[in-house]
Amino acid sequence: MSVLELRSISKVYGKGAAEVQALRDISLSVPAGTMVAVMGPSGSGKSTLLTIAGTLEEPTSGAVLVGGRDIAAMSGGGKARLRRRTIGYVFQDFNLLPGLTAAENVSLPLELDGMSARRAHLAGIKALEDLGLGDRAGRFPDQLSGGERQRVAIARAVVGERSLLLADEPSGALDSVNSEAVMRLIHTYCKRGTAAVVVTHDAQLASWADRVVFLRDGRLVDQTVPSAGPESLLEQPS
Amino acid sequence: MSVRHALLALLSEGPKYGLQLREEFEARTGEVWPLNVGQVYTTLQRLERDGLVQAANGEQAAEHEALGNTPGAPQKAYRITDAGSAELARWLRVPPDLSSPPRDELVMKVLVAVTVPGTDVHEVIQAHRTYLVQLMQEWTRLKEHDDGPDVAFVLVVDAELFRLDSVVRWLDAADGRLRRAMADGWTPARAAQATIPALARRRRLGVVR
Numbered sequence: 001m002s003v004l005e006l007r008s009i010s011k012v013y014g015k016g017a018a019e020v021q022a023l024r025d026i027s028l029s030v031p032a033g034t035m036v037a038v039m040g041p042s043g044s045g046k047s048t049l050l051t052i053a054g055t056l057e058e059p060t061s062g063a064v065l066v067g068g069r070d071i072a073a074m075s076g077g078g079k080a081r082l083r084r085r086t087i088g089y090v091f092q093d094f095n096l097l098p099g100l101t102a103a104e105n106v107s108l109p110l111e112l113d114g115m116s117a118r119r120a121h122l123a124g125i126k127a128l129e130d131l132g133l134g135d136r137a138g139r140f141p142d143q144l145s146g147g148e149r150q151r152v153a154i155a156r157a158v159v160g161e162r163s164l165l166l167a168d169e170p171s172g173a174l175d176s177v178n179s180e181a182v183m184r185l186i187h188t189y190c191k192r193g194t195a196a197v198v199v200t201h202d203a204q205l206a207s208w209a210d211r212v213v214f215l216r217d218g219r220l221v222d223q224t225v226p227s228a229g230p231e232s233l234l235e236q237p238s
Numbered sequence: 239m240s241v242r243h244a245l246l247a248l249l250s251e252g253p254k255y256g257l258q259l260r261e262e263f264e265a266r267t268g269e270v271w272p273l274n275v276g277q278v279y280t281t282l283q284r285l286e287r288d289g290l291v292q293a294a295n296g297e298q299a300a301e302h303e304a305l306g307n308t309p310g311a312p313q314k315a316y317r318i319t320d321a322g323s324a325e326l327a328r329w330l331r332v333p334p335d336l337s338s339p340p341r342d343e344l345v346m347k348v349l350v351a352v353t354v355p356g357t358d359v360h361e362v363i364q365a366h367r368t369y370l371v372q373l374m375q376e377w378t379r380l381k382e383h384d385d386g387p388d389v390a391f392v393l394v395v396d397a398e399l400f401r402l403d404s405v406v407r408w409l410d411a412a413d414g415r416l417r418r419a420m421a422d423g424w425t426p427a428r429a430a431q432a433t434i435p436a437l438a439r440r441r442r443l444g445v446v447r
Contacts, residue, residue, distance in 0.1 A: 039371070041410065041413070041414060187382070203370070203374055203402070203403050203406040203407070204374065204378075204400075204403050207371060207374035207375045208375075209375070212368075214367065214368065216360070216364070221364055222364050222365075222368045224375060225372070
């Protein structure tokens with residue numbers, strides 16, 4: 001079963017002459033353990049696709065299913081719970097709260113979800129240790145490097161065993177080595193069973209995905225097919 | 239890839255045999271460039287002719303056995319000469335020739351796609367983009383299981399990824415530029431009446447020197 005399924009999604013902003021069709025008839029299925037990258041030029045609908053997948057916005061038509069359940073049939077509270085427990089978000093600018101330490105930033109979503117402060121803190125520390133940031137737990141965001149901040153943001157997105165990770169240009173302005181580290185992490189979580197959708201304009205980052213889909217003018221125009229295996233690259237033409 | 243200079247680099251560490259050179263060459267290039275042993279010996283002969291390496295006859299038999307080879311029928315070991323070391327130092331610092339404009343087949347296809355009636359150039363560009371990203375996915379898979387010990391291998395994979403990435407970026411740029419131009423009423427026919435004289439343009443690209 002797919003963790004995320006978009007069925008014929010369309011999204012229209014505005015009315016009449018000011019009408020903008022941001023997405024047109026998009027269908028996309030992301031099974032557990034799979035990373036899908038969405039590529040396309042600015043204004044192609046990439047970010048809209050992600051906010052709809054994350055239930056932050058509703059499509060004009062079509063259905064969004066998370067874990068097999070139709071979002072349209074859920075109450076406001078049900079959707080909020082889904083966002084807290086099932087979906088993790090990683091943003092371009094990391095969005096860490098400056099007044100909280102790395103550990104507090106990571107454990108906050110668990111506390112908001114009703115977990116005791118102590119248990120949430122322990123889970124936060126564990127998530128940071130998983131990402132090699134155990135010794136940074138007590139630091140504030142401005143005491144961390146860009147690469148570390150983004151890893152904290154990823155820890156916050158995956159803490160509490162969430163099954164769907166949504167990332168919008170997750171490497172932001174990081175250099176290529178740190179960007180690769182971010183993609184490697186998301187890739188590792190996917191191998192453990194998470195489903196991820198990563199929006200990026202960077203082909204090197206997208207190439208970490210199992211499948212790359214291309215958007216243009218709100219339409220899904222093409223996608224890569226799973227390869228025959230990397231070994232074929234190293235075979236010499238005879 | 240200069241096999242000549244790669245062999246000089248390996249010999250700069252000390253005298254070596256042909257087979258050993260082949261094995262070390264492959265190991266250090268992340269086994270991405272297989273080299274046949276014939277190529278190694280031909281190159282060594284040329285290097286010897288040019289005075290850049292010489293046969294290391296003295297220690298030949300002893301080293302041959304020290305390397306774990308059976309005694310008898312010894313192979314020839316080679317050592318680098320002073321002229322060889324100087325040539326290696328020079329080569330490392332000379333930039334490869336990246337100055338001439340690429341007569342790239344992909345560039346040609348896109349330029350031609352613009353002019354062929356009934357052809358959607360954006361669709362042509364997308365087909366190439368999809369293929370390239372797919373190829374990049376395959377290269378990235380090679381890095382997936384590598385946690386860093388084989389730096390040579392990862393450097394080779396990175397080089398290929400950056401090269402493919404630059405082509406994808408060119409396609410993106412071409413796509414955007416053509417869309418804007420076409421929205422402004424540009425057509426290939428009008429391009430033929432461009433204001434820059436053809437010869438000057440070609441000269442600037444280095445087609446005519």
